[in-house]
Amino acid sequence: MYTAWGNLVKLMSIARKTVSFMTALVAAGTLFVATAPVASAEDAEVATSSRSFPKVTTVRKDLFAESTSTSVDQDADWGGIEALDVPQTKSQAEKDAEAAEQAAAEAAAAQAASRSAARESLSTTSSAAASVPTPPASATGAAIAEYSLNFIGYPYLYGGTSPSGWDCSGFVQYVFAQFGVSLPRTSGAMMSVGSPVGSLAEAQPGDIIASAGHAAIYIGNGMVMNAMDYGAGTNTAAVAWVFPGGGYAIRRVV
Structure with a gap:
């Protein structure tokens, strides 16, 4: 009897606790609902959203082909960038090849010019040798000077004695020979031919001016006609330039 009563008391205590818990749970739910914010029309205007790009629904099948192919309208305006003159750069190998090609072309042009000059020189020499002027009949000093020109x-x-090529004494010897006057071969020997002339102021056209190393024909006004060197050939020059140190002899043979 006592045991059954105790069990009943325990069951009633558990039931009271259960009812209290359920009551508290219902009260909490009511409180949550009561304090929940209520949305208004004004709040609805603040938070808005929209899609910024169109929705893609087409499935791309060949992504590589689509990424490498570009279609541009023929009349598209790119702001003038399509008309820019972009300089073309060259590699060092290309620059070296062009420089070598240019050097070869210049060398070939120089060789061609040299050959042309050589042919012209030979032609001039041959023409000069073939067209020897005829000396006048009178063998006067003035005639000799004029003929030498x-x-x-x-x-x-060097060592030559004819119009095809002569040195200084060979030239003087040749010119005088055209007038029947025989002279020695060297300039040193010519210093003693004919008769002496005291000074350049007394010299006359056709006189020989000679030193140990050079010989020339006086043509007047302090000038001589002579064969000088390979560069100058046969030409006129001032006595002071041809015989800068003096030491020459003036000889008259006609």
Whole structure:
């Protein structure tokens, strides 16, 4: 009897606790609902959203082909960038090849010019040798001086004695020989031919001016006609330039 009563008391205590818990739970739910914010029309205007790009619904099948192919309208305006003159750069190998090609072309042009000059020189020499002027009949000093001027531009040749090439004494010997006057071969020997002339102021056209190293024909006004060297050939020059140190002899043979 006592045991059954105790169990009943325990069950009633548990039931009271259960009812209290359920009551508290219902009260909490009511409180939550009562304090929940209520949305208004004004709040609805603040938070808005929209899609910023169109929705893609087409499935791309060949992404590589689509990414490498570009279609541009023919009349599209790119702001003038399509008309820019972009400089083309060259590699060092290309620059070296062009420089070598240019050097070869210049060398070939120089060789061609040299060959042309050589042919022209040979032609001039041959023409000069073939067109020897005829000396006048009178063998006067003035005639000799004037005749010597016909050989301006004829070539110089060391040891030569003809219009195809002569040295200083060979030239003087040749000119006088055209008038029947025989002279020695060297300039040093010519210093003693004919008769002496005291000074350049007394010299006359056709006189020989000679030193141990050079010989020339006086043409007047302090000038001589002579074969000088390979560069100058046969031409006129001042006595002071041809014989800078003096020490020459003036000889009259006609």
